[in-house]
Amino acid sequence: MRxxxxxxxxxxxxxxxVGRATVTLLERLGHxxxxxxxxxxxxxxxxxxxxxKDALPLVRRYVETFEHxxxxxxxxxxxxxxxxxxxxxxxxxxxxxxxxxxxEATARRxxxxxxxxxxxxxxxxxxxYYPHRVTYHPTCHSLRMLRVGDxxxxxxxHVEGMDLMELPDADVxxxxxxxxxxxxSDTSTAMLADKMRNVLGTRAxxxxxxxxxxxxxxxxGLSRLRAGIKTVHLAEILASTKAAT
Amino acid sequence: xTTYLGLPTAxxxxxxxxxxxxxxxxxxxxxxxTQLRANLAMATKTIRAKxxxxxxxxxxxxxxRAAGQAAKTGAMRHLDRYLEQLETRVQARGGTVHWAxxxxxxxxxxxxxxxxxxxxxxxxxxxxxxxxxxxxxxxxAAGITAHETDxxxxxxxxxxxxxxxxxxxxxxxxxxxxxEIFLREMADVDPALTDxxxxxxxxxxxxxxxxxxxARVGISGANFAIAETGTICVVESEGNGRMCLTLPDTLxxxxxxxxxxxxxxxxxxxxxxxxxSSTGERMNPYTSMWTGVTPGDGPQQFHLVLVDNGRTAAxxxxxxxxxxxxxxxxxxxxxxxxxxRVGGHAYGSVYPGPIGAVLSPQLTGVEExxxxxxxxxxxxACYDVCPVKIDIPSVLVHLRxxxxxxxxxxxxxxxxxxIAMSAAAWVMAGxxxxxxxxxxxxxxxxxxxxxxxxxxxxxxxxxxxxxxxLPVPPVQTFRxxxxxxxxxxx
Numbered sequence: 001m002r003x004x005x006x007x008x009x010x011x012x013x014x015x016x017x018v019g020r021a022t023v024t025l026l027e028r029l030g031h032x033x034x035x036x037x038x039x040x041x042x043x044x045x046x047x048x049x050x051x052x053k054d055a056l057p058l059v060r061r062y063v064e065t066f067e068h069x070x071x072x073x074x075x076x077x078x079x080x081x082x083x084x085x086x087x088x089x090x091x092x093x094x095x096x097x098x099x100x101x102x103x104e105a106t107a108r109r110x111x112x113x114x115x116x117x118x119x120x121x122x123x124x125x126x127x128x129y130y131p132h133r134v135t136y137h138p139t140c141h142s143l144r145m146l147r148v149g150d151x152x153x154x155x156x157x158h159v160e161g162m163d164l165m166e167l168p169d170a171d172v173x174x175x176x177x178x179x180x181x182x183x184x185s186d187t188s189t190a191m192l193a194d195k196m197r198n199v200l201g202t203r204a205x206x207x208x209x210x211x212x213x214x215x216x217x218x219x220x221g222l223s224r225l226r227a228g229i230k231t232v233h234l235a236e237i238l239a240s241t242k243a244a245t
Numbered sequence: 246x247t248t249y250l251g252l253p254t255a256x257x258x259x260x261x262x263x264x265x266x267x268x269x270x271x272x273x274x275x276x277x278x279t280q281l282r283a284n285l286a287m288a289t290k291t292i293r294a295k296x297x298x299x300x301x302x303x304x305x306x307x308x309x310r311a312a313g314q315a316a317k318t319g320a321m322r323h324l325d326r327y328l329e330q331l332e333t334r335v336q337a338r339g340g341t342v343h344w345a346x347x348x349x350x351x352x353x354x355x356x357x358x359x360x361x362x363x364x365x366x367x368x369x370x371x372x373x374x375x376x377x378x379x380x381x382x383x384x385x386a387a388g389i390t391a392h393e394t395d396x397x398x399x400x401x402x403x404x405x406x407x408x409x410x411x412x413x414x415x416x417x418x419x420x421x422x423x424x425e426i427f428l429r430e431m432a433d434v435d436p437a438l439t440d441x442x443x444x445x446x447x448x449x450x451x452x453x454x455x456x457x458x459x460a461r462v463g464i465s466g467a468n469f470a471i472a473e474t475g476t477i478c479v480v481e482s483e484g485n486g487r488m489c490l491t492l493p494d495t496l497x498x499x500x501x502x503x504x505x506x507x508x509x510x511x512x513x514x515x516x517x518x519x520x521x522s523s524t525g526e527r528m529n530p531y532t533s534m535w536t537g538v539t540p541g542d543g544p545q546q547f548h549l550v551l552v553d554n555g556r557t558a559a560x561x562x563x564x565x566x567x568x569x570x571x572x573x574x575x576x577x578x579x580x581x582x583x584x585x586r587v588g589g590h591a592y593g594s595v596y597p598g599p600i601g602a603v604l605s606p607q608l609t610g611v612e613e614x615x616x617x618x619x620x621x622x623x624x625x626a627c628y629d630v631c632p633v634k635i636d637i638p639s640v641l642v643h644l645r646x647x648x649x650x651x652x653x654x655x656x657x658x659x660x661x662x663x664i665a666m667s668a669a670a671w672v673m674a675g676x677x678x679x680x681x682x683x684x685x686x687x688x689x690x691x692x693x694x695x696x697x698x699x700x701x702x703x704x705x706x707x708x709x710x711x712x713x714x715l716p717v718p719p720v721q722t723f724r725x726x727x728x729x730x731x732x733x734x735x
Contacts, residue, residue, distance in 0.1 A: 007723050007724075009673065009679070011723060012683065012722050012723040012724055013683045013686055013718065013722055013723075014686075014715075014716055014718060014719070015716075015719075016719050016721060016722055016723035016726055017719075018723075019723035019726075019727075020723065020726060035724070035727045035731070037676060037724065037727075038676050039676065040672075040673040040674070040675075040676055040679045041673040041679070043670075043673075045669075046666060046669070046670055047642060047646075048623060048642055048645070049645060049649075049662075049666065050618075050642075050645030050646045050647075050648055050649035050650075051646075051649055051663075051666040051667075051670065052646045052649075053650075054666055054667055054669075054670035055670065057670060057674040058670060058673055058674060061673070061674055061676075085639075086642075089639075093646075140622070140623075140624035140625055140626075141625070143625075144624070144625035144626070144628070144629055145625060171626075172582050172624075172626075173582045173622045173624035173626070175582070175622060176622065177621070177622025177623055177624070178623075179619075180619065180621065180622045180623070181708070181709060181713075182705055182706070182708040182709060183269060183619050183708075184268070184269050184272060184583075184619065184620065185269075185708040185709065185711060185712070186269065186272060186273040186276050187269070187272045187273075187276065187583055187586060187587055187620075188622070189711070189712040189713075190276050190282075190586045190587075191582050191583070191586060191622070192712070192713070194582075194586075216715070216716070217713065219714075219716075220709070220713030220714045220715060221712060221713050221714075223698050223713075223714040224700065224712060224713055224714045
């Protein structure tokens with residue numbers, strides 16, 4: 001299938017390996033990936049900080065860039081959550097019903113990676129090999145906006161060579177929350193402390209998630225503590241094979 | 246975006262809807278209280294598990310939630326009609342109905358009613374709205390002593406403290422701390438009092454019994470008011486409320502106007518939703534219902550005070566009005582990772598936690614409570630447990646937009662933030678500009694070249710690097726890599 005990649009502004013700028021892994025994975029599964037270069041950002045940070053008016057051109061840009069694509073994937077539950085639940089709302093808040101309808105149609109064809117693999121492509125064993133002890137943080141927007149459920153874990157359970165360690169209180173927020181981490185940095189850090197304690201308690205070597213933003217937060221805390229656990233995006237694990245290691 | 250002007254909000258200087266400091270400042274101090282953190286973690290974990298267990302017992306929980314949401318939506322749609330119907334029915338049964346525009350009016354009405362009885366003391370049923378309007382302080386100013394009779398409210402009152410939870414006002418205190426308060430504040434308590442729950446409850450029982458038997462005026466809130474019959478309903482666990490509702494000669498019920506339900510059929514839905522969501526019980530121990538006055542049985546004078554205090558203003562906001570559906574169960578507090586760590590006092594309002602972050606700013610006006618809509622990571626746990634399906638994350642985001650738009654109008658947005666947000670939006674609205682900005686981000690590489698990570702950044706990003714590293718920006722962005730691999734745009 002022909003699949004358009006919305007890499008997200010964060011992965012594009014700071015975590016290009018996440019985008020590359022998504023491309024590698026989908027091509028290995030026999031699909032053709034395209035990268036519309038008009039893409040930038042979904043606008044979630046603006047919407048969630050109160051700058052809806054500033055988000056409007058970003059919504060329009062997303063829609064204009066992707067509305068001609070049959071299938072769109074993003075390696076982020078949070079960005080897809082924003083596309084699905086906020087884009088049309090923002091357009092309507094400023095009276096653009098036409099844009100709202102186009103946004104809804106585009107959002108219906110936009111999928112988070114684990115949803116795309118399992119629901120659209122019908123695959124839960126992607127033939128990955130990753131010989132490490134891994135724990136998985138399911139991320140709030142994947143769970144509660146997109147309802148991805150256990151799809152990421154189903155994918156991970158098929159990865160050869162991997163030990164999947166259960167994360168206690170997995171569904172509790174890591175404390176990132178976009179600009180929440182800056183505006184309420186003390187509270188955010190307290191939430192992060194509990195998340196890190198649970199991650200460290202699993203004795204995993206790798207903490208994974210399907211959102212670069214949550215991983216930037218958890219990984220940023222673990223790095224500061226020199227905790228000896230690295231953060232790796234779900235796409236990077238699923239892209240790994242015996243041949244590549 | 247529409248800005249709602251002209252409808253009165255809760256006035257300043259009275260009641261407990263506004264904190265004295267911004268949420269992040271109050272939260273920082275609370276986070277340093279290790280005993281508070283331990284007490285809250287223990288208590289919320291216990292109550293979360295209880296709720297989850299009893300909710301899982303019902304196969305039709307989602308249908309019940311939808312029914313609760315629909316009932317409240319219908320009640321709000323014709324609020325004017327149901328309130329007048331309620332007034333008519335209460336008066337037909339010998340009660341008196343008073344309308345209060347705000348906290349000031351409500352307090353004046355209640356103080357006047359108590360003074361008319363000649364009594365200088367009242368016993369109170371646990372009630373959120375009387376705390377919202379600062380009734381106890383207003384009564385004290387009129388020379389009237391109000392005795393809280395809910396056990397946790399009593400603890401808070403004796404401790405000269407503030408409630409920190411809607412359902413469990415003393416959740417921030419543990420047994421040892423409660424014992425200290427009783428020893429210090431109860432005149433004739435047994436000095437050998439232990440911190441065993443049964444011993445503490447017995448001490449409170451002896452203390453309260455004297456007040457129940459001597460009080461001539463009782464004051465309550467209301468969980469529900471049924472318009473079709475004029476019946477008021479109070480739901481509680483201890484039975485202390487039942488004492489206040491039945492023993493005194495005069496009963497004064499203070500009620501937010503959003504508590505009205507059209508019919509008894511609606512009440513049936515909420516009697517299933519509320520106990521399971523709040524205390525994690527299948528049924529609450531005491532449900533008191535009364536209609537006006539019954540000659541020879543119970544209070545012979547009944548007054549119902551209907552309070553607006555910003556509710557009509559909230560009703561005018563199409564996105565925000567759903568917060569008026571709240572039945573004060575506290576399920577959202579108990580699952581909130583922010584509330585669990587900072588506790589209720591940091592919110593500065595009698596309504597803490599996620600529901601408080603969307604209710605308080607709407608009652609006072611967002612500009613009077615500008616930091617509360619930001620007191621959430623938008624994780625969505627509150628929405629999942631809400632028995633009437635209030636979409637708290639969406640209302641939070643909506644109130645943030647109201648704050649930014651109103652502050653922009655008044656030039657009160659933090660200028661640097663507004664400029665940064667507009668600049669970021671401008672950059673990201675054009676892919677060429679975005680690519681240029683990405684290349685500029687590589688200028689950050691020297692910041693972390695030596696250690697392979699960035700540990701110090703200037704404000705506002707310093708708030709990030711106080712506790713978290715950032716990765717060094719990569720040599721190549723994804724889009725540069727794509728061009729190298731695939732050539733020109735696809």
